[in-house]
Amino acid sequence: MELFRVENLSFRYPKAERDALQEINLSVQNGEFIVLCGASGCGKTTLLRLLKKELAPVGEKTGRILYAGAPQEALTNAGEIGFVQQNPESQIVTDKVWHELAFGLENMGLPTETIRRRVGEMASFFGMQGWFRQKTDALSGGQKQLLNLASVMVMQPKLLILDEPTGQLDPIAAADFIATLQKINRELGLTILLAEHRLEEVFPIADRVLVLENGRILLDDEPRKIGLRLSKLHCDHPIMLHALPGAVRIWQGLHIDDTCPLTVREGREFLERHFENRAETLPEPEVPRIGETAVELKNVWFRYEKDAPDVLRGVSAKVYRGEIFCMLGGNGVGKTTALNVLAGLDKPYRGKVLVGGKPIKDYKGGTLYRRGLALLPQNPETVFVKDTVRADLAEILEVMEIPRSEHAAQIEKIAEKLGIVHLLDRHPFDISGGEQQKSALAKVLLSEPKILLLDEPTKGIDAFAKSNLREILRKLKRDGMTIVLVTHDVEFAAETADRCAFVFDGEILSADPPQKFFAENSFYTTAANRMARGLWKNAVTCEQVIEGCRTTGGQL
Amino acid sequence: MKKWISYGILCLLIPTVVLCGMFLFPAKQYAWISLCVALLSCLPVFLRFERKSVSTKRLILIASMTALSVLGRILFTPIPGFKPVTAMVVITALYFGGEVGFLTGSLCALISNFWFGQGPWTPFQMFSWGLLGLLAGLLADPLKRSKILLAVYGAVSGVLYSALMDVWTVLLADGYFNLSRYAATLVSSLPFTAIYAVSNLIFLLLFSKPIGKILERIQTKYGL
């Protein structure tokens, strides 16, 4: 049965120069799992919101949207189409978990007994018994997003629309969330329309993939055919290069006539079918020359409160001048705390932190943050306090005691370097997540740091912004900056870092160049490595796997 | 029909409660009446708000501004008396009108006392912060135009707030308006009154422009 039918839909925002959506034609069948992908700004959100009439943006709309055969305006029950947005935090309305679950049902005017039953049923389906009576604020990001999903599901929708629901989650919580979606689709037969930029997990479980570009549907096909059709359209399409699952990217890079693999398992089978290894390992680039120590942690112990457990238990690490040092690890192992200790925000109760050979305590009154060290926090919006990006940047120049007359030129220079010239006069909250991050980075860089610390820089930004960030970091490194970053994102670390360190249980366990580092892990490693490790243990990125197949792999 | 019955009950109930209290608590009847007045003066605004249709955005705006005022009270906890709450309520009222101002003020008093402790003082705080918001909403035009007027409003509202709370103290202590005790209470709370007045003045002068800009931007962006 056809649930949704979109005919010749075009849409233009007020005062916009071009259409946000052009001539969209789309049919959604009952029970389908559809994934919508595309770079940010391609019109994904606009399309999804137009399908949910309560959230439809204001603007000029032509074409038709039919729901269950009738114009969508005829649908009166808001619960029939569930909608989950990206930010887990801002969607929660009430202060208790049980009340949040009941919120939609209260709106429908159901009696207490019915609500009690439905809420109980949903809470047990989602395994929420343990936190049913908790405050919503006490939940983790993953739990919050699960709660948002459950409080939509409790209204018994026929279609679930999700707009980048895992964008703000760490990889483990994101995988859990996707698995829950799959369960809902398989077990309840619910139709799902999901916009995502992290495709590794969702590609294999989708029935259909829609690729949106500049407000048009570029492709609409089953996942296995997307790779092929995309490379035929143009082989260096940004989605192709950065966003598709590793297996598809490797398959596409090798141009072999075989069905497209989607999962790690299929990718490994594909590689083993076609290649054998003639060399044990891939050649590794020279280990960067060990230079001066830029920052050092010496047996650092830290806890947040006197009676709280230790978060850092004797962490020691050295970061050398001019390298990109990456700290990896799961949730709550102390990565971010270690970074905050490095930044001088948290004071260890034992041990030493040396910045440029000098104890961090000896930097008085903000001198540490002028031409010394800078931190880009996990949430870039916390950096802005003014009403334009330009004013925010100027504020730092003020602190740096740079004469007013030079402000404009300095701002222009950094804006060009990071590609944010067009954003300077916008309000910091009116720009996208990736743009916000670059602007925040610009503000932080104006203090001319020698050491740059970044906390989860890839959170909530799409694949294109990610590769853009990688280029920026490399550029900064070439200019001699030392960069320390903390991340969950193994793919990003593998492609960016000079050395990776594994953090667990308040300690830094090892620090090696990425190829060596990931070769020694078997689980905590990149998808490309998991596919190819039978052939070359130290092939870590998709490019390395492809390169390995081309040079040292004997084709069967 | 149902509505009228409930209003009827309300109209009967309120005087009954007040009169009963006066009869039962002759020694403290003025304290009782003042408590009832403080509570009841919030009621008309609350009920009016309940009855009319309010957009979701406006509803959530009030919730946010209330939460932000409470946040202000919490952020400045270390400095006693030096709080931006009145200033926040007044600025909210200047841009979103007296009703939103009243609700933000009174709800902020109610909610922040979940942190700072509820007590018989809660209704009086609700009443005074609400009233300050309502008045600021009514005087929005002149207050927006003149900084001096705004400063005066801030200082006076600090003094009024303190004086009003002292009235209740005296009524509860003596059961009638004991002028000498009122004078003594006023004198002993003078330092606080001064901090209230000065902090209101400072926060209003420093905040009204930047926050006003933020609120205006939000108003145009989301059509509030």
Add this chain to the structure above:
Amino acid sequence: MKAFANMHPAVSMLYFLSVLLVCMFIPHPVLQAEALLGGALFCAALQKRGAALRDLGFYLPLFLMVAVVNPLFSHNGVTPLFFLNENPVTLEALLYGVSLAVMVIGVLLWCKAYNEIMTSDKFLYLFGKLIPKLSLVLSMALRFIPTYLRQSRRVSRAQKAMGLYAGKSITDRVKNRMRVLAAMISWSLENAMETSASMKARGYGKKGRTNFSLFRFRASDGVLLAICICLLAVPLIGAAVGITDFMYYPRVGVIQTTPAAIAVYAAFGTLSVLPFILEVKEAIVWNYSVSKI
């Protein structure tokens, strides 16, 4: 200690209001002393021993202060004890001061217990039917506040790590807090618009919204409610017929000891120690059931 906290909100609310009303508005020495005792016992039962002792260190000086200050400027009464700057310090004023102190401390203790028991969700439940829209506003505000607190801490740290107002001086601190608050306003209102989308997406704004809660009115709640009403009725009737009238000026009155008056004292005494008794009973039952395992 959970016995009283698990009662239906309506019952506990009624209970607190009645005790507070009598304590504040009927200035009779016996009733006030009973309220103080009940409040102290209840607070002690709700807290750990150390915290209760620490409280004593706060309330005792306050008690003395309120009691002593009154006779210093109130010179009513006919029994001068001594003269201070040619003004009489009277026995009546001193006793009135003591009664004021008993009342103030009693109210404070009961408010403390109230704050412990009447959490915001109970409050919201009680007023949800009366003022549904505002109670939703309250619920949202309560949900926002901890989030805003966390975000404001993040903003403050981010600003500090850029060397902005990182100093320890008072002006730097005040300035930093004000910047953070201003930044929070933009952030929170932007987020609030997403929240409003999430509300609309779940059908908020239609007529006939209901109010759901997890609270159930059980038989034990009914029993307690009935007991409370009966126990409250006695002192109120007593007040109505003038049993609880008591004068301090010009001369301290006499505490009645008629059977009716005794009944009033007994009823209110029972009412004010009721939660303490419940807590003790619960503790005994619990220990007994544990010992059986």
